[in-house]
Amino acid sequence: MLLTHDINPEKVEQEKLYRGMGLSDDEFKKIKDILQRRPNFTEAGIFSVMWSEHCSYKTSKPLLKRFPSYGLNVLQGPGEGAGVIDIGDGQAVVFKVESHNHPSAVEPYHGAATGVGGILRDVFSMGARPIALMNSLRFGKLTSGRTKYLFQEVVHGIAGYGNCVGVPTVGGEVQFDDSYEENPLVNAMCVGLIDHEDIQKGIASGVGNTVIYAGAPTGRDGIHGATFASVDLSDESGEDRPSVQVGDPFMEKLLIEACLEVIHSDALVGMQDMGAAGLTSSASEMASKAGTGIVMNLDFVPQREADMNPYELMLSESQERMLLVVKQGREQEIIDVFEKYGLQAVAVGEVTEEKSFLLKQHGEVVAHLPVDALAEDAPVYHMPAKEAAYVKAFQQMENTIPYVADYGAMLKQLLQQPTIASKECVYDQYDSMVQTNSIVPPGSDSAVIRIKGMDKALAITTDCNSRYIYIDPETGGKIAVAEAARNIVCSGARPLGLTDGLNFGNPTNPEVFWQMQQSVEGMSEAARILETPVVSGNVSLYNQSNGKSIFPTLVVGMVGLIESLEHLTPNFFQAPGDLIYVIGETKAEFGGSELQNVVEGTYQGKAPFIDLQVEAERQKQLFTAIRQDLVQSAHDLAEGGLGVALAESVFNDKGLGLEADIFGNPTTALFSETQSRFLVTVKPHQQRQFEAAVTEACQIGTVTDHGKFLIRANDETLIDEDVQILHNLWEGAIPCLLK
């Protein structure tokens, strides 16, 4: 890439250098129209990152408008660093999910680590203390050497960063499917806790106020990262390694403490993370939101390397940097706080009345642009959409039941599928306990974080079964939200809202854009009916390589409130003698199921049907029963159906077993992935009350103390296995594959 700053504007146009920055000919023309002149090299670079998909959402914006993002408790919807929802007592929860897919494909350790760093800054730049991290990961099949390498290094990267900053990584999910072979997904979610009066915004208001740069100095790393994230990966992507940033979690830890100290000063006006597109996006967005302008002298920007030109300084994505706007004359108070932590904080500019973005270096103006043109006048594309041909064909297919010869053997095989198998070898590498609030550790449907000094807790989950979205985008979008909400409800919490991590292929492909449209539509409808507003999110496009697109993957990060610790409900069976119930009827639905993958080696047909009204009603009934203390354990039925859920419920070292009866087709009863179902246990003396409260619950068996997994179908023994053997297979599957 050309990095010479003395290329004149004529050359930028004539040699079409802007194309290398990711701008189209039309976009370049639009820039010329806005400026009434040619942009220089730096200015073209600034436009290119601000108008990249990553910063401007230029192709996804029309879809994102579909999301319901407001609700009574929503204090901050999309548009700031992260969404904010009221949780009572003057407190609020702050959360967001972000992707770091392309960097992780090229440099998995640092790609994943800086993904964690970035999402943390989005949360603490709001003034919130980060209290939990989650992640949602996708890889190819765990059989190739490259996938093993990517998987292990991504996990190391998340651990390396999260452990050091002292924020517990409390859970997440991992799926393995061919479509992610070349293009893994790394989505990280951060949850923070804040008192209402501490909520900060990224605004540059007050003409004359001072712009302060704080944190790590700027280097030549991550230049054009936002643009790199907005093109397809290719075999040459390795050459883009300089686009990947390198993180320093120690610096981040200091930055967290300094920023959380600074927010208590009334000298602070606004604060924003320098994330994608670095200094460019933070400064111009803060000004644009406040209706002001900013002038900055780049000579004052702390620099890690000599002779950096304005293009490099403005486009660098060096990590652990913050931009603050501070009341004029009170800079030193703020600088002192950063210096206590050994961090640099330097006045680099000023808020101006003229709504322009004016940059100087060595006494010369190096860029002079209208601020709103960068943030708000980005082009919006309404892409053509076309129903994917394969989906049409899948819709014509009849629901068939895969053939199962030996149910015990099939259960064992399913428990060893990497997507279902225990992820303990992953989360054991994460410090899941620091801050001493993790009352439900990783490995449950939701992680639960108590709030010290209060009788309440937050339930957090990330979910997305992209197989359903692939075979039926609209239904799959609904299921992603419904499943997340089920996981939240199972822990005894009321779902509050969600953050979305949308990961798709190349949107210029009409079939991919159609997948986007349909799945976002499904997700929006589910979010409306289940009353979980979408308060923040992230879009990652161009997740394809060599022409092959990933499964559309709409990661749902959901947070719920447990209003009293008495309502906290485990996923696992608790005591012998408890009655086992399934809530919801089961139909023969195997499209996109784990069983289909194991037996037929593919995903096809119709996705499981979902009626969102039924879903909402069942969630409400279960939630009410939990609050009436009628439920001993509750678990969502997901991949692998009832068979897998029953097994997971006795994997808890209590020596428990179970006896259950199933009726009808045993394959359907055990392995169908029909939606809106729960597995719960109830004390025998509360049977009548429970059945009155939960109308669609059907008793299927009893928890035992004999350590046997015993299933009878139509009165004959179908499965008779030792729980310990099943447990060992489930626990050992991934470590075994990694050897």
Add this chain to the structure above:
Amino acid sequence: MKFAVIVFPGSNCDRDMYHAVKNVLGMEADLVWHEHSNLENYDAVLLPGGFSYGDYLRSGAIASASGVMQQIRAHAEAGKPILGVCNGFQILLEAGLLPGVMLPNKHLSFMCHHEALAVANHETPFTTNYEQGKVIHLPIAHGEGNYFADDETLSALKKNNQIVFTYENNPNGSAADIAGIINSDGNVLGMMPHPERAVEKLLGSDDGIRLFQSLIENWRDAYAVNA
């Protein structure tokens, strides 16, 4: 009894330690920033876990050379109790207040889970409330907890009863299954497992609470005698 929780840049279990002694045990406690520390008025010093100075150079190495260490040494020489947990233990080793070094875990990965420990010496000011040999459960969370010392040092530790906690199922390769050791004067304890993470049943274990209770009761006894 008044506790100082020393905070270095990069400490991240400081607030957990503070919460345990202040809110759960109801003691007086302060978070003491490493630069502004006068430890004279404190009865016990707690060195919390985390990644002081980003673990750069070696875990605990830079913190062990920081200014506050002089006061911590003086506190140790005065016979007052010092507890170093995880990174705090690593700092005590680097400072030479305890013998031995830490190596990366045997399997080279960070690990975080509950481990079973045996109380190998219940006659220290930190452990009198445990029964000798009692198996307790405390969380570990470390990447470099593989304790190493030469044979001479190990036999001295054994001979002087300085091994306080041992792992029941050694997770990290530590010599002699060591999870925690005390100095020969019996007032400086270093341990990799986190007692401050196990002071409330809600968190999965409250086996750590007796360590703090031991410390408080022994201090009270001594104080009552001296007074």
